[in-house]
Amino acid sequence: MDRTDTPFSATRRLILQGAGSVALVGLGNIPFGLAPALAAANDKYPEDAFKAKTDADAIKALYGRTAEPSDKVKLDAPEIAENGAVVPISVSTSLTDVTSISFFVSENPNALAASYQIPAGTVPSVSNRLKMAKTSNVIAIVEAGGKLYSATKEVKVTVGGCGG
Numbered sequence: 001m002d003r004t005d006t007p008f009s010a011t012r013r014l015i016l017q018g019a020g021s022v023a024l025v026g027l028g029n030i031p032f033g034l035a036p037a038l039a040a041a042n043d044k045y046p047e048d049a050f051k052a053k054t055d056a057d058a059i060k061a062l063y064g065r066t067a068e069p070s071d072k073v074k075l076d077a078p079e080i081a082e083n084g085a086v087v088p089i090s091v092s093t094s095l096t097d098v099t100s101i102s103f104f105v106s107e108n109p110n111a112l113a114a115s116y117q118i119p120a121g122t123v124p125s126v127s128n129r130l131k132m133a134k135t136s137n138v139i140a141i142v143e144a145g146g147k148l149y150s151a152t153k154e155v156k157v158t159v160g161g162c163g164g
Contacts, residue, residue, distance in 0.1 A: 049112050055104040055139055058111040059148075062102060067141050067148035070095075075140045075151035081132060084157040090127035091151065095144035098124035107136035132157050 052058035059066065077089040091101055101124065102115040113130045124142065132138075135156045142149045 046112075046115060049115070050110060052111055053109065055106045055111040055137075058104055059139075059141060062112065062115060063141070063143065063148055065148060067150035069151065070142075070149035073140055073142050073149050073151040075138065075153050077138050077153045077155050079154075080156045080158060082158050084132040084134070086129045087132050087138075087155060087157070088127070088129050089138060089140075089155075090125070091140040091142065092123075092125040093142050093144070093149070095124065095142060095149060098122075098142055098144045100141075100143040101126045102141045103128060103130060104139040104141065105130060105132055105136050106139065108133050 046062050049058050049062035052061050056066075072095050073091060073093045075089070075091050078087065081087040089103065091103070093101075097120075098118045100115065100117050103113040104111045105113050108131075114126075114128050116126050118124050118126075124144075130138070132155060135154070137152050137154050139150055139152045
């Protein structure tokens with residue numbers, strides 16, 4: 001019995017086309033609960049803030065005002081980073097109604113390193129690995145209740161990972 005004699009002659013191409021059609025139809029069934037998350041991705045990108053050269057200019061471009069230091073913002077970063085390409089940092093806060101968290105590195109060519117929009121009902125805690133050009137202050141800004149709060153820590157970046 002050769003190929004043409006079978007009652008069902010499905011080729012690989014037909015099977016893949018059918019699978020692709022089923023996948024596309026399935027995309028139409030995305031639950032409406034995901035709509036806010038997808039809409040948040042369309043927020044305006046803060047291009048001016050990411051291009052700012054100093055931390056003060058970046059904070060002004062991103063938020064339009066300055067932040068006040070607060071002990072309710074906990075910035076966790078190493079005192080000495082042996083590899084400036086991957087400096088682990090995290091920030092958490094006990095403040096309520098947090099809407100954004102941003103990281104700034106004062107001595108980097110572009111001060112704003114990362115900015116996160118925090119959805120309502122989310123635990124306000126963010127971790128990241130930053131690239132640091134040299135020893136610098138890392139500043140975390142938390143926007144909560146329409147006000148800005150900050151925490152700052154100096155991170156020493158060693159050359160060649162010698163720890164000195």
